[in-house]
Amino acid sequence: MTRYKFKYFTDNFVTTRRVILGITGIVAFLILWKSAESFEWFRRGTMPDPLKVPGALMDEWGSGRLIPAIESSLIHYLWGLGLGTILGFFVGAFAATIRWFDDFHIYLARLLRPIPPLAWVVFAIAWFQVSHAGAAFVISIGVFWVNYFATYSAVKNVDPRYYELAQAFGQGSYLIRSLKVTLPASSPGILAGVRTGVGQAWMTLIAAELLGVPGMGQEMNSAAGVGAYEAVVVYMLAISAVYALTDMIFSFIEHQILQWRP
């Protein structure tokens, strides 16, 4: 009983300490930022004023730029993420389960995988011009490799004893085995890959949009062009918020699927 109470006390203490120190951290950062702006640590006019950020947010919102930019970015994001995830999953899964396909693809994968997604921007522009499709294409490449590799190693690492079990109980065909053993057994690894892709897609998204496809990246670029650095910060915070939201949704879904784990 005493022990329990003590544990309760310490848990409470740990949470309280975290909240207090966490807020202090943010305040300290704001002070540092404000000083950098007031004392002009960088070239005059290039450092946004944190106190003007809320105003800039109202401006961007009011002028009808913020929401369409988020929407446009989300379109690139969802298409790029969806395509990259699905293709990465299937190529990874087939390569890990079909011997000839594994051999067939392995040199090709080693050759293409090190190429950073942004290097494909050149072709994205050549093939799709400056368009939604081009941005989605660039995003999907990074996501593809993340999911390909996560799926490939998760499937390769499935404990072969489960295949023996499936065979002993009449579930030995490729399709049945894939659905009843391979997929569930490798789901934690596959989902970890999907989640990495969810983050990775955001990173490439902004970079791809900096080239001029409508979206948050482009808005940031044009705001910076006219010296509106507070607006740039608004888009940076919007990126952070939307990412936190997607990650939260995904982690909820992941939790539902992986309920069986201890």
Add this chain to the structure above:
Amino acid sequence: MATVVDLNALGFQYPNSESWIVRDLSFSVAAGEFLSMVGGSGVGKSTILRLVAGLLEAQTGSLEVTGKSAEGRRRRGLVFQDGRLMPWRDVAHNVRLGLEGLNLSTDIVNQRIDEVLNLTGLSDFKDRWPHQLSGGQVQRVGIARALAVQPDILLMDEPFSAVDTITRQSLQQELVRIWQASGAAVLFITHDIEEAAYLSDRVIVLKGQPAEIVHERPIEIERPRQRNSEELFRLAADIATYL
């Protein structure tokens, strides 16, 4: 007497291995019989069980799994030493595994699951995840899963060697009850001779490389058996001399 499994001059070697695990092995299991196979570690017990289970194929000789026609059933039910439940399925769905693809109606499937869970004393654990079970419960789910397909023979590879002594003794007792209730034959592998003597109608002793049956001993002690009887000890001690 009707048999459920017939091995005739069976020979098996693992691919890319020179040595024969068995070279000329013959024995059969009678319908409803409880047969134990004992032998030292590495002699080939698990391999023989996998051959009988159809997970490995012998190079020479013949292996026949006879028995009644298998509509809606599987002739063999395998129980693993490590339990081997699918961690992503709850207890009921683990038990369901062998019933999938047998063209049984959902009602029949559920009825069979309830039946075997009842028989193995697991009715209250239907919805549990495997990680929420004790070692003994895991083994009982493994037995329920094998029984659900209504096999002519249960194939058990040292199913109780990984649980503590007290649990093992109660599992042995339950196994006898389950075996008698189900009417299936059992081919039971163990390295524990007392366990074999306590459970079986007949014990065969394997030895050598390739493995041969060096001794065969019917156990005619009446059931229910007394675990600590003098007779059982003497029998076990005698069988041990052939190892």
